[in-house]
Amino acid sequence: MSEANSKKATSANKLNEQDINFNRHEKINVEAYELANARDFTNGNEIEDWLEAEKIVDTQLLK
Numbered sequence: 847m848s849e850a851n852s853k854k855a856t857s858a859n860k861l862n863e864q865d866i867n868f869n870r871h872e873k874i875n876v877e878a879y880e881l882a883n884a885r886d887f888t889n890g891n892e893i894e895d896w897l898e899a900e901k902i903v904d905t906q907l908l909k
Contacts, residue, residue, distance in 0.1 A: 869898075873903045873907075874896065874903045877899035877902050878899035879897055879899075881895040
């Protein structure tokens with residue numbers, strides 16, 4: 847593979863990784879919102895909601 851092709855492949859991989867991370871973040875955001883909604887948005891649980899949402903989304907992504 848030429849150096850130019852190698853750089854293009856590396857660039858494409860980085861873009862794909864950024865898309866995956868963005869999609870994961872968006873899914874976590876939605877899931878955390880749903881968790882907060884389920885508890886009527888009471889204050890003080892935002893971090894717990896986010897961490898639980900990360901677990902849920904990561905489990906879904908690994909399937």
